[in-house]
Amino acid sequence: MGPGVPVCNLSRRHPAEKAGPAFHVPCDLAESVEVARAAETVAAWLAAAPAGPVLLVNNAGLGAFGPFPGEDAARQLAIIDVNVRAVVDLTARLLPVLRARGGGILNVASVVAYQPTPYAAVYGASKAFLLSWSLALREELRGSGLRVTACCPGTTATGFFDAAGLGGLPGAAMGAEAVARFALRAWAHDRPHAVPGLHNLVLTWAGSCLPRAAAARVAGLVLRRRAGPGLS
Numbered sequence: 648m649g650p651g652v653p654v655c656n657l658s659r660r661h662p663a664e665k666a667g668p669a670f671h672v673p674c675d676l677a678e679s680v681e682v683a684r685a686a687e688t689v690a691a692w693l694a695a696a697p698a699g700p701v702l703l704v705n706n707a708g709l710g711a712f713g714p715f716p717g718e719d720a721a722r723q724l725a726i727i728d729v730n731v732r733a734v735v736d737l738t739a740r741l742l743p744v745l746r747a748r749g750g751g752i753l754n755v756a757s758v759v760a761y762q763p764t765p766y767a768a769v770y771g772a773s774k775a776f777l778l779s780w781s782l783a784l785r786e787e788l789r790g791s792g793l794r795v796t797a798c799c800p801g802t803t804a805t806g807f808f809d810a811a812g813l814g815g816l817p818g819a820a821m822g823a824e825a826v827a828r829f830a831l832r833a834w835a836h837d838r839p840h841a842v843p844g845l846h847n848l849v850l851t852w853a854g855s856c857l858p859r860a861a862a863a864r865v866a867g868l869v870l871r872r873r874a875g876p877g878l879s
C-alpha cells in the first residue's frame with residue numbers, strides 16, 4: 648500500500664479533499680437497494696482497475712447515545728442497517744472478487760465491542776457483532792490468502808460524536824490518522840483484532856475479563872456519565 652493506490656469510497660457525501668483522489672460511489676448504506684447497486688459499481692470499477700490485491704475497509708458507521716430507544720428510534724435501526732447489514736451485504740457481494748484477486752478485509756469495530764454498553768446499547772451490540780463476525784469469517788477464510796482484521800478504536804477525533812448529537816468529543820481522543828495507520832498496520836500484520844492506544848487496550852482487557860453482567864454494570868456507570876446532560 649504505497650502512494651498511488653487506487654481508492655474507491657462509498658458514502659453519501661464526497662470525501663474531503665484531504666482524503667486524496669478517490670473514485671466516489673454515492674451510496675446510503677442504510678438502503679439495501681443502494682448497497683446492491685453500489686456493489687455492482689465497485690465490482691465494475693475493480694474490473695477496470697490495475698490487477699492486484701484488494702483491501703475492503705468496512706469503516707462507515709454511526710452511533711447513538713442515551714437510554715434506548717430515545718427520541719429517534721429510526722436512528723437505532725439505521726445503526727443496525729449501516730454498521731451490520733451493509734457490512735455483511737457488501738462483503739458477501741465483493742467476496743468473489745477478493746477471492747480471485749487476493750487481499751482482505753479490514754472491519755472497523757470499536758472498544759465497545761468487548762462488553763455490553765448501556766446508553767449505547769444498539770451501537771455496542773452492532774460492534775460486538777462486527778468483532779465476532781470478523782473473527783469467525785477470518786477462520787472460514789483461513790488458507791484462502793485473504794486476511795481479515797477487526798480494528799477496535801476508542802474515542803477518536805472525528806465527526807462521530809457530532810453526528811451522534813453529543814456535540815463534541817467526550818474526553819481525550821486519538822487522532823484519526825494515527826488510528827487509520829494503526830489499523831492498516833494491524834491488517835498488514837494479519838492480526839485478528841487490534842486495539843489502538845494503551846488506555847484502550849487496558850479498557851478492553853478489563854471489559855473482557857469481568858463477568859459479562861458485571862462488565863455491563865461498570866460500562867453503564869461510565870457511559871451514563873459520558874452520554875451527557877441529555878440523560879435523566
Ligand SMILES: NC(=O)c1ccc[n+]([C@@H]2O[C@H](COP(=O)([O-])OP(=O)(O)OC[C@H]3O[C@@H](n4cnc5c(N)ncnc54)[C@H](OP(=O)(O)O)[C@@H]3O)[C@@H](O)[C@H]2O)c1
Binds near residue numbers: 659755
Ligand atoms: N470516532 C470514534 O470515537 C470511533 C471510535 C470507535 C469506532 N469508530 C468507528 O469508526 C468508523 C468511522 O467513524 P468516524 O469516527 O470516522 O465517524 P464520522 O466522522 O461520523 O464518519 C462516519 C463515516 O461513515 C459514513 N456514513 C455514515 N452513515 C452512512 C450511511 N448511511 N451511508 C453511507 N455512509 C455513511 C459517513 O459518510 P457520509 O456521512 O458522507 O455518508 C462517514 O464517512 C465507524 O464505524 C465508527 O463506529 C469511531
